[in-house]
Amino acid sequence: MTNQDIPRGDDQIDISAFIGVLRRQYRVIVMSVASIIVLAVIYLFAVTPKYTATALVSIEPNRGVLSEDVASQNNSAAISAQVEGEVAILKSSDVLLALIAEANLVSDPEFGVTVSRSAQVMAWLGIETDTTREAGAAVTDILRRVGDAVAVRRRGLTYLVEVSVTSQDPERAAELANLLVSIYTTRQVENKIRQILASRDILAPRIDNAQAELERLQTEADRFLENVVADFVENSDREDLIGVRDRFSLAQGQLDGLRQQSAALRAIVEGRGVMADQSDLLSAAVLELASQREALQRQLETDPSASGIDAAALRAELANVDNRLREMAARDRDASLAGISDLTQVAERARAELREAALASDLPSADLSMFYRLQQESATARIDYENLLRRLRQLETLADVQISDAVMASSAVMPSNPSFPNSRLILALAIVASFGVGVGLAFINEFLIGGVTSEDQLRELLNAPVALPVPAISTPEEGDVTSQIWQAPMSGFSESLRQVRRQAARLTRPGEGGRIYLFTSAVPEEGKTTAAIAFARTLALSGTKTLLVDFDLRKPSIAHRIGAPASTALLDTLSGRATDADLAGCHFHEAETGLDILVGGGRSDLPTDTLVSSTRTVQFLYKLRKEFDAIVIDTAPVLPVVDTLYLTPYADLVVMMVRYAATNQRDVKRAAERIRGDMHAGVHVLPVLSMERRGKKAYYYGGYYSGYGTPS
Known part of the structure; x- marks a missing residue:
């Protein structure tokens, strides 16, 4: 045996086999690529760009x-x-x-x-x-x-x-x-x-508290010092200090009057009017204008039209007097504030002189200690207040000058090209994905769904030493297409059958008696009968004494193919109703090829699997081996019926026909496994790929079952 005759293990990786799958399934790949790319283009045209x-x-x-x-x-x-x-x-x-x-x-x-x-x-x-x-x-x-x-x-x-x-x-x-x-x-x-x-609002109450604390400490210190100074001035006979004290008291009294006057003038400026108990604090001009305003107001509160007075003119006059009153009150208030400022300075100088004189004298240590403590607490409170006030001013300034981080x-500009969909990316992904999907579908179609499309695929599928193709036969009219074996010996069909004959000779072992070549298929309409007739004629033309037997007892068809009448002689002989001598009724001899043929026909009263498994069948095959060099047996398909499996133990070679791109690969593999389960060791299965297309009248399992027992 050569290298190509060695069966290949399932665990081997063959790059050429991979490429072969792609080559055989290129139509699936091309259709997948084209379909996905077309869908991608449709999507690109249909989707709204963004x-x-x-x-x-x-x-x-x-x-x-x-x-x-x-x-x-x-x-x-x-x-x-x-x-x-x-x-x-x-x-x-x-x-x-x-x-x-x-x-x-x-x-x-x-x-x-x-x-x-x-x-x-x-x-x-x-x-x-x-x-x-x-x-x-x-x-x-x-x-x-x-x-x-x-x-x-x-x-x-x-x-x-x-x-x-x-x-x-x-x-x-x-x-x-x-x-x-x-x-x-x-x-x-x-x-x-x-x-x-928010920080400022949190800080404001603390500032108010600090201010109140500072004022309290200052008031307490001033009151304590004033008491000490008053006692010191009373107990001393110094005329200068008494004059300073009187000057301080006068300034304080004048300050109180000016403060009251400023408050009254402020009320007028703010539009709150003149209080009855504040008239002695205001100037005659202000009082005069206030009196005029009050008179105009009373006139407006009564019915002006009853007195023949224009209400609009009256309101205008009232507004004029009101503005003049506010302006004059504002001027007088400014003068009061200036006086307050001057008197405050006078009072502070007088107070400072009294303090310096008192502190320079021999005051009791308790008074000095208390005064310095109050003064220190006041200074500390002032520092705290000033710090809080400075922080408040900083926060207000920060609020006014804040900018973003x-x-x-x-800035964004108007884009000229859409960001979605990305046409190049989508087309690239579609091409890559389509190739992936196409290759995946190719392998699914190759090994699971589709039929067999090449002899290499068939050989790898069945793990056989070799697989051969038989080309399609083109004839101008219907008839026995296998007659091309002698009518057109140089045709491709005839040459393919000679290749089958050569491989059959190589795969069968020499022995006593004739060789039995069993032709079968996984399912009906695979071309097994045509191939069996053509193979038998090829053997006969080569000088081999050959017998063709129609052992497809359920659907015998050789008689119809060669144009001979059907006969039940073979069926009767196998069932015991006739003897071997009666086989002459179903025997035909072809003068053109020298082939002997036993045709079938009719139907059996017994199950056909009972006939093919009987002792008579075994004896019949044994007798044929002695009389002929080659016995070609056309049997039933393996999957629909069990008849063939009873004959495989007696075969020297099983030729399994597979229709091109028609039979499911799982069925082909399952049928081969059943055949090999009943064969003897050393016997081979020769797969042959029939390139003929299945006709419109083809049937599958159901057709073969329903044909059981029907007359030819």
Whole structure:
């Protein structure tokens, strides 16, 4: 045996076999590739393109921080965390809701409210729905769609953030991207100001408390010192100190009067009028104008038309007097405030002289200790108050000068090319996927679904030493197509049968008696009868004494193929109703080829598997071996009926016919396994691929079963 005769193991990987599968199944691959590419092109034309506009934002922490401790905030890890936080804020629901409101996306055809089919049906049926729930669901849907359209990502480890918006309208995409950045930066500044003002509001009560504490300590210190000074002046006979004390008391009295006058004038400026008990504090001019105003007011409160007075003119005059009164009160108040300032300085100088004189004298140690304690507490309270007040002023200044930490480094421009769908990528993926799907379908069709399309495939499928093809036969009219064996000996069909004869000789072992060649198939209509007749004629023409026997007892057809009358002689002989001598009724001899033929016909009263497994059949085959060099037996298909499996133990070679691209590979493999299960060791199965197409009248299992026992 040559290398090609060695059976191949299932675990071997053969690249040539792989390529052979692709070559045999190229139609499946081409159709898969074409179909998927066409679907991809249809999708590209049908889908609505979308455009993505991107704005670039630079996050610069510590911008606008008016603090002396900026350097302490320049920690790279902290800044990086802050940038990540800003990225999350940019995609937050609050910012997206602000974008929806600012851009009026609720009424936008792409992002806005859409009425669901269920809502349309319920509205058509007149069924009321929960509008509150629908409104909430609509907002959620809009927020989801906008969120899907917005993409925010940090560019590497830099402080740059890409803000992208995808929309069906390229101009709309750029507009929304820039608007989103604007809303984000504005809200960032507002949040900063809000935080600063919140800190200021927290600080304000502490300042009020510090101010009250400072005033209390100062009052307590002043009162204590005044008592000490008063005792010191009373007990001393110094005329200068008595004069200073009187000057201080006079200034204090004048200050009280000016303060009362300033309060009264302030009430007039603020439009609260003149109090009855404050008339002695005001100048004659102010009192005169106040009197005029009161008179005009009384006239307006009565019916002016009854007195023939124009109410509009009266109101105009009242407004004029009111303005003059406020202006004069404001001037007098400014003069009072100036006097208060001067008298305050006089009083403070007098007080300072008295304090210095008292402190320079020999005061009791208890008084000095108390005074210095009160003075120290007052100084400390003043420092605290001034610090809090300075911090308050800083917060107010910060609130006025805050700027955003984010700066638009590059605004979004209207994109010219759609970002979706990516035509090149989709076509590339479609081509790759189509090849993958095509190859997968090719292997499925090759090994599971489709029929056999080449002798190599058939050989690998059945793990046989060799497999041969038999070409299709083209004849101008119907008839015995196998007659081409002697009528056209140089045709491709005749040559293929000679190849079958050669391989049959190589695969059978020499022995006593004739060789039995069993022709069968997995299912009907595989061309086994045609191949058996042609093979038998080829053997006969080569000089081999050959007998062709129609052992397909359920559907005998050789008589019909060669144009001879059907006969039940073979059936009767096998069933015991006739002797071997009666076989002459079914025996024919071809003068052209020298072939002897035993045709069949009729139907049996007994099951045919009983006949082929009987002792008479074994004896019959033994006798044929003695009389002929080659016995070609046409048997029934393996899968529909069991008859053939009783004959395989007596075969020297089983020729299994397979129709091109027609028979399911699983059926072919299953039939071969059944045949091999009953063969003797060393006997081979020779698979032959019939290139004839199955006709329209072909039948499968059911046709063969239903034909059991019908007359020929």
